[in-house]
Amino acid sequence: MLLADDEAMVRAGVRAILARDPGIEVVAEAADGHEAVDAVRRLRPAVALLDIQMPRLDGIAAAARIHQELPGTAVIMLTTFGEDEFIARALHDGASGFLLKADDPRELLAGVHAVAAGGAYLSPKVAARVIAGLRSGRMAGAAPPRHAVDRLTERENDVLALLGSGLSNTEIGARLHLVESTVKAHVSAILGKLGVRNRVEAAIAAHEAGLAERGRAQGGPGGP
Incomplete structure (x- = not known):
């Protein structure tokens, strides 16, 4: 899989969690969206884990390019509680999963396996935020009534x-x-x-x- 985040310490922490699972191999890292898209084009990983806020090309735009050009790579967005407004955009741009940086590490591993197998994955905290956004009108149109x-x-x-x-x-x-x-x-x-x-x-x-x-x-x- 590909791991993309502009903060080296975050990438190191996420990589350490992924290394616990022998079924997951990180084949490349990227510090911005352009690097992430280029790495997916070259390596065709099963999963790309993208931070939402990255320089040059943000994670949502990178997810859209990957989904359009290389749909064989499933995308998981890595987000924080302060980024609710981006989730609806990412839903429409091909992301298969959403995780919070504050989630239990087990959610990260479960999410990677789920989207790699062709599923969709929302960590419980992300789902709660999305549902709250839908009910308040902040994410109108992101899901059906x-x-x-x-x-x-x-x-x-x-x-x-x-x-x-x-x-x-x-x-x-x-x-x-x-x-x-x-x-x-x-x-x-x-x-x-x-x-x-x-x-x-x-x-x-x-x-x-x-x-x-x-x-x-x-x-x-x-x-x-």
Whole structure:
């Protein structure tokens, strides 16, 4: 994976956390958005972890370029509580996950694995901030109205709950005893009924409806 942050000490701390997991390898680091995009073009990592505020090209703009040019690399945004206003932008620009620098290190590892497997991941603190922003109007349009979830079937609710907890289609299929093609069909139906464009927006809808907590209780990667 690629790690991008303009603060060397932050990069060192994050790298130390990632090094605890033998399934994660940091193949490159970057100090700004341009360096991050160039590294993704050269190395094609499975995951790019991007700080939002970086010089020359910020993390959101870098995420948009990566999503457009190299969609095989999933992007996780690393944010702070003071950056709520950027989250809605990043949602629309291809980010697959959001983490806070103050999160438990286990959330970082869970998030990397989730997006690498094709899932979407919001740490609980990020989800809470996004939902608060939606309810206050600061992030209007970032997710569908809560009542849209009522249009889903019982099975679609099961799938959305696990999607909201960060599981990939393969993992959802294993939990619900469904083949992956059936899960993909359910996910497509969910996106259509909710009127959202991607798994992250669907995950936010799951959190706002309280479904993600059910998914975590069933053993999602963000659970205890």
